Amino acid sequence: MSAAIETREVTKRFGALTAVNEVSIRVEQGDVFGFLGPNGSGKTTLIKMLTGLLPVTSGEAFVDGLNVMSDPEQVRRRIGYMSQQFSLYTDLTVLENLRFYGRVYGLRNQELRERIGAVLAINHLEPYRDVLSARLSGGWKQRLALGCALLHEPRILFLDEPTAGIDPVARRELWDLLFDLSSRGITFFVTTHYMDEAERCNRLAYIYNSRLIAFGSPGEIKKLKEVNPAGARRVEITCSDLMRALRTTAQIDGVRSATAFGQNLHALADDALSDGALIAALEAHGLPGASVRTISPTLEDAFVAITNQHRAALETFGG
Amino acid sequence: MANVFGGFKAVMYKEALHLRRDSVALVIGLIVPLAQLAVLGFGIDTNVRHVATVVLDEDRRQESRDFLNRLANSDTFYLKQYVRSDRELHEAVVSGKARVAIEIPPDFSDRLRKGRTAQILVLVDGSDSSVAGQAINVAFGIGLDESLRRVLAPGQAMPIDVRAQLLFNPDSRSPNFFLPGLTAVLLLSVTTFLTAFSIVREKERGTLEQLFVTPVRPLGLLLGKIVPYLAIGYFELCLILTLMRWVFFVPIHGNLITLLVLSIPYLFVALAFGTFISTTVQSQSEAMQKAFLIFIPSIFFSGYIFPRENMPAIFYWFSFLVPATFYVDITRGVILRGAGLKELWKDGLVLTAMGVGLLLLAARRFQRKSINA
Numbered sequence: 001m002s003a004a005i006e007t008r009e010v011t012k013r014f015g016a017l018t019a020v021n022e023v024s025i026r027v028e029q030g031d032v033f034g035f036l037g038p039n040g041s042g043k044t045t046l047i048k049m050l051t052g053l054l055p056v057t058s059g060e061a062f063v064d065g066l067n068v069m070s071d072p073e074q075v076r077r078r079i080g081y082m083s084q085q086f087s088l089y090t091d092l093t094v095l096e097n098l099r100f101y102g103r104v105y106g107l108r109n110q111e112l113r114e115r116i117g118a119v120l121a122i123n124h125l126e127p128y129r130d131v132l133s134a135r136l137s138g139g140w141k142q143r144l145a146l147g148c149a150l151l152h153e154p155r156i157l158f159l160d161e162p163t164a165g166i167d168p169v170a171r172r173e174l175w176d177l178l179f180d181l182s183s184r185g186i187t188f189f190v191t192t193h194y195m196d197e198a199e200r201c202n203r204l205a206y207i208y209n210s211r212l213i214a215f216g217s218p219g220e221i222k223k224l225k226e227v228n229p230a231g232a233r234r235v236e237i238t239c240s241d242l243m244r245a246l247r248t249t250a251q252i253d254g255v256r257s258a259t260a261f262g263q264n265l266h267a268l269a270d271d272a273l274s275d276g277a278l279i280a281a282l283e284a285h286g287l288p289g290a291s292v293r294t295i296s297p298t299l300e301d302a303f304v305a306i307t308n309q310h311r312a313a314l315e316t317f318g319g
Numbered sequence: 320m321a322n323v324f325g326g327f328k329a330v331m332y333k334e335a336l337h338l339r340r341d342s343v344a345l346v347i348g349l350i351v352p353l354a355q356l357a358v359l360g361f362g363i364d365t366n367v368r369h370v371a372t373v374v375l376d377e378d379r380r381q382e383s384r385d386f387l388n389r390l391a392n393s394d395t396f397y398l399k400q401y402v403r404s405d406r407e408l409h410e411a412v413v414s415g416k417a418r419v420a421i422e423i424p425p426d427f428s429d430r431l432r433k434g435r436t437a438q439i440l441v442l443v444d445g446s447d448s449s450v451a452g453q454a455i456n457v458a459f460g461i462g463l464d465e466s467l468r469r470v471l472a473p474g475q476a477m478p479i480d481v482r483a484q485l486l487f488n489p490d491s492r493s494p495n496f497f498l499p500g501l502t503a504v505l506l507l508s509v510t511t512f513l514t515a516f517s518i519v520r521e522k523e524r525g526t527l528e529q530l531f532v533t534p535v536r537p538l539g540l541l542l543g544k545i546v547p548y549l550a551i552g553y554f555e556l557c558l559i560l561t562l563m564r565w566v567f568f569v570p571i572h573g574n575l576i577t578l579l580v581l582s583i584p585y586l587f588v589a590l591a592f593g594t595f596i597s598t599t600v601q602s603q604s605e606a607m608q609k610a611f612l613i614f615i616p617s618i619f620f621s622g623y624i625f626p627r628e629n630m631p632a633i634f635y636w637f638s639f640l641v642p643a644t645f646y647v648d649i650t651r652g653v654i655l656r657g658a659g660l661k662e663l664w665k666d667g668l669v670l671t672a673m674g675v676g677l678l679l680l681a682a683r684r685f686q687r688k689s690i691n692a
Contacts, residue, residue, distance in 0.1 A: 051532045052531075052532060053528060053531055053532060073534070076532060076533060076534050077534060079532065080532075081529065081532040083525055083528060083529060084525075085524070085525040086525075087524065087525040087526045087528065087529035088524075088526070089333065089337070089524075089526060090524070091337060091340045091341065092333070092336055092337070092340070096333075096336055099332075100329055100332065100333045100336075101533070103328065103329035103332060104326050104329045104330075104530070104533045104534060104535050105533065105534060106534070
């Protein structure tokens with residue numbers, strides 16, 4: 001069985017700017033694939049190449065086994081795309097939006113009615129069918145956009161930051177829906193900034209400064225050696241003055257890096273620096289009563305560690 | 320199989336929904352050109368009449384009064400004020416109270432009676448060339464006529480009698496001349512502007528990008544946008560023609576069907592231009608500015624106001640790039656001259672070619688943004 005999505009050193013250049021630099025990924029059928037990276041790192045550009053909105057500069061990209069450059073017409077019929085801005089016709093009702101997108105894919109009469117009925121049911125949109133989409137709240141707009149993208153039963157769905165600006169409950173419900181659909185064989189390619197969402201993906205890719213710098217399941221990424229360097233451990237520090245602790249911890253001998261994490265600090269500390277020594281050092285810096293415990297890295301720790309190493313490498317080699 | 324018209328019907332269905340939902344805006348869009356037509360139809364009269372005239376009659380006898388009466392009866396001059404001095408005469412013109420000043424010297428009657436040349440001074444405010452020209456012509460004409468009457472023996476016939484006949488617009492009615500040409504300009508506002516806006520709106524919303532990941536192809540999208548607005552443009556044309564014929568009494572000398580057939584290519588060009596504009600801009604305000612790039616030349620270079628024959632060569636040649644040039648020729652041809660397809664088919668052909676060219680260009684510009692299919 002061919003991969004749902006496969007890229008081979010795919011590159012996109014806009015003049016002198018390289019937006020996507022030799023990225024190779026493989027997404028299996030039925031995966032919920034999370035695509036992460038800072039803003040401007042090339043996430044949307046890669047999606048646009050995979051969906052045929054932008055030509056590939058070099059390298060190859062396949063969607064459902066089809067080359068996106070040579071067979072865009074077939075690719076378009078097999079994919080759905082939901083952009084960051086939901087792209088609905090706000091002066092049309094829910095039903096009219098669905099009818100339009102259905103017709104775009106050549107659905108007619110009975111078939112169109114059935115598909116719309118199915119999509120309304122999956123997304124629980126039935127009560128809103130005659131509401132103007134402008135009147136829907138963010139979460140329902142997103143469901144409608146997803147519905148429009150699902151009408152033609154695509155094999156692969158690209159979702160570009162689907163949960164940006166959506167309330168937490170709607171966010172969770174959307175993800176439940178994605179897993180429901182993925183269990184029916186639809187592959188999802190999702191970009192996100194939320195770590196809890198990334199954690200739920202089968203497989204992740206992390207792109208930084210146009211390059212793929214991490215690829216694998218969440219568990220695999222947390223176990224990367226860049227994330228768990230030899231001779232060091234990750235600790236969680238709990239203390240009273242978080243901002244002060246953040247400034248001082250990084251200066252303690254034996255602490256390699258420190259990041260604020262909710263109400264706590266996550267630090268990468270040399271094994272040689274014992275918990276007791278760390279607490280003592282904090283106290284010496286005017287932070288008494290801190291507690292320290294060893295933790296396994298979270299996904300965010302992993303991405304911060306990987307990003308920092310690449311940033312350092314870029315600075316060393318002059319970009 | 321690649322279908323270059325992919326999505327045509329679906330887009331057309333959707334546009335119809337947009338139009339129905341926003342019917343208030345549509346009705347306003349239809350009414351505004353009609354209001355402009357009414358203003359111009361009632362308001363514009365290029366025939367010069369009742370020019371305010373100030374008179375200094377230093378003769379004040381039968382002969383001078385006769386001459387002044389003839390001027391007043393010409394309908395061109397309105398003898399508004401009689402003054403007593405040169406200074407007052409000049410003041411009246413400088414202040415703008417009068418456009419023309421007529422001065423009859425004290426010896427006017429004496430010289431006429433003695434068979435010598437009597438002089439009359441006509442001062443004309445040259446700031447409006449058409450008024451000045453008409454005033455001068457009529458004043459000359461009356462003077463010449465009066466001279467001939469005195470020179471010829473009673474009963475003797477005029478040596479040459481020139482008779483001009485104004486074809487197609489015998490009464491020199493301004494609406495007859497202006498309204499057919501105005502149609503070309505008014506139609507732009509429901510065609511070029513509306514299509515450009517409707518596509519740019521999709522750009523602003525992000526739905527355009529969404530459409531290009533579906534089987535909708537640029538030509539299908541553009542034609543799906545054009546067809547509903549073609550119907551609207553056509554409806555507007557019928558409203559304009561109705562108003563022109565039954566409110567402003569512009570007679571349609573030619574065949575109405577010919578006019579309706581030849582209007583299709585013009586509407587098509589105007590719509591294609593709207594789609595082309597939409598490919599070059601990112602926002603509706605930008606689209607507005609660019610649409611004026613066609614609106615203004617359509618007024619000034621199409622021959623609608625200024626005769627193209629009088630333009631400097633470069634503008635004359637430029638006018639061939641303005642679609643309205645050909646349509647003004649069509650409307651005036653059919654409505655005023657009674658011309659038919661035999662005379663006007665070339666205009667229709669040029670417009671069709673322009674429309675197809677623009678549409679393909681617009682589609683290509685869209686295509687370049689996505690992968691060629």
